[in-house]
Amino acid sequence: MIQAVxxxxxxxxxxxxxxxxxxxTTRINKADVKPTLAWLEKITKLDHRxxxxxxxxxxxxxxxxxxxxxxxxxxxxxxxxxxxxxxxxNYPDEDPKEWIRKSGISVHFKTPINGDPKNGFVQTDxxxxxxxxxxxxxxxxxxxxxxxxxxxxxxxxxxxxxQGLHSIGPVSDINHLVEAIEEGLKKVQEGATLVMDVRIKxxxxxxxxxxx
Numbered sequence: 440m441i442q443a444v445x446x447x448x449x450x451x452x453x454x455x456x457x458x459x460x461x462x463x464t465t466r467i468n469k470a471d472v473k474p475t476l477a478w479l480e481k482i483t484k485l486d487h488r489x490x491x492x493x494x495x496x497x498x499x500x501x502x503x504x505x506x507x508x509x510x511x512x513x514x515x516x517x518x519x520x521x522x523x524x525x526x527x528x529n530y531p532d533e534d535p536k537e538w539i540r541k542s543g544i545s546v547h548f549k550t551p552i553n554g555d556p557k558n559g560f561v562q563t564d565x566x567x568x569x570x571x572x573x574x575x576x577x578x579x580x581x582x583x584x585x586x587x588x589x590x591x592x593x594x595x596x597x598x599x600x601x602q603g604l605h606s607i608g609p610v611s612d613i614n615h616l617v618e619a620i621e622e623g624l625k626k627v628q629e630g631a632t633l634v635m636d637v638r639i640k641x642x643x644x645x646x647x648x649x650x651x
Contacts (some may be wrong), residue, residue, distance in 0.1 A: 454540050454562055455549045463537075464549060467504065467561040471552050472496040476504065479556030479563060482525050484516060490574055492566065503562040504550065509570035518565065519546055545570055 455463040467475065472495060476487040485508070492505035508518070519539060525533045540547040546565045552558035566573065 444615060454542075455537065455560070462581050464503070464560045464562040465506070465552075466502055467552055469496060469499050469501070471558075472504065474553050474559065475550060476506070476563075479550055483521060483565075485513065485518075487565075490570060492503045492573060493600075501561075503564055505519075505566060507570045507573040508546075508565050508567045510546045510567040513567070515541070515546060515567050522546070522548055 453462050453464075457463045472491070473488050476491070480487055481517045488503075488505040488611045492507055493501075495501050495503075495505050519541065522539050523535045526533065530538070538549045544567045546567075548563045548565065549560045552561050600621040
């Protein structure tokens with residue numbers, strides 16, 4: 440089993456582009472975070488406000504909205520279909536891909552701030568996994584804290600290594616990731632349980648190549 444226990448959240452909201460190639464989303468003020476997620480909850484019928492990750496709702500502004508989704512209770516493709524249906528109903532002349540993308544464990548949605556396009560859009564990253572663990576491992580630290588979420592992840596990885604789990608990484612780019620996965624598969628075939636130390640660069644952005 441490969442556990443990606445150290446993941447620096449891809450905060451920046453730069454997946455969606457306008458026809459000129461400029462970002463189609465913007466940063467969101469802290470005061471607008473929960474009202475925007477409350478609006479999104481009306482579409483998804485899920486609780487997002489109690490499962491925010493990273494600095495979402497912690498700092499004065501956020502580059503995107505990171506939310507944990509329970510992969511055991513919610514199907515990624517079904518949630519994507521729900522969002523697509525909303526786009527088709529409200530923006531029938533637009534391509535749903537301009538609103539929804541998938542990459543890795545996430546479904547990305549171009550979300551109207553406070554539910555109103557006049558306020559601009561923010562990128563929401565709906566991240567599938569063990570919801571309780573993600574809330575602990577990837578939850579944001581207090582804004583006044585001297586420590587960051589990545590410090591907590593380093594601690595978790597260190598504890599896992601101390602328990603005898605085989606560690607691979609750190610992985611910081613796609614080439615290292617390919618090598619790490621190949622090494623990881625060999626170790627898994629040998630019966631090992633792994634910890635993969637993954638550090639995603641801030642400039643990484645999902646593209647059709649990365650969609651699953």
